[in-house]
Amino acid sequence: MKRPLLSKGDDQLSVVSFNMLLKGFAGKHYYTIVAKELRAWLHRRRQLLELLEAMGADLYCMQEVECSSFAEEKPFLEQIGYAAVAPKDDSIVLACFEHL
Numbered sequence: 398m399k400r401p402l403l404s405k406g407d408d409q410l411s412v413v414s415f416n417m418l419l420k421g422f423a424g425k426h427y428y429t430i431v432a433k434e435l436r437a438w439l440h441r442r443r444q445l446l447e448l449l450e451a452m453g454a455d456l457y458c459m460q461e462v463e464c465s466s467f468a469e470e471k472p473f474l475e476q477i478g479y480a481a482v483a484p485k486d487d488s489i490v491l492a493c494f495e496h497l
Contacts (some may be wrong), residue, residue, distance in 0.1 A: 413454040417445055419461045420470075442473055450477045 422428075423436035434440060449457060457479070463470075464484050471481045 410456065411454040412456045412458065413449075413452055414458045414460070415445075415449070416460040417441075417462065420463055420466060442470075446473055446477065449474065 418441065420438045422441070423433060423438060428436065457474075462484055467481075467483050471483070474481065
């Protein structure tokens with residue numbers, strides 16, 4: 398549904414809420430059954446981008462977004478046409494991406 402957010406005459410909005418797991422997930426002691434290279438952020442970021450682009454939602458709400466690295470990470474969704482509202486602090490860990 399890649400279209401301008403609530404375009405003229407449109408009364409539907411597609412919203413996806415998605416837990417992208419913290420960037421540091423690869424270093425956690427749990428889920429070690431998943432290979433380390435599959436838990437690595439660079440791999441997961443590529444997979445996440447493919448999945449979100451294929452879904453084509455108007456709005457994504459992402460959980461477990463890290464404030465400390467948000468500025469360097471938000472361009473990966475901008476490259477498929479999304480603008481972002483950054484989380485204010487790590488107690489919220491939520492960011493929203495709107496399709497432009």
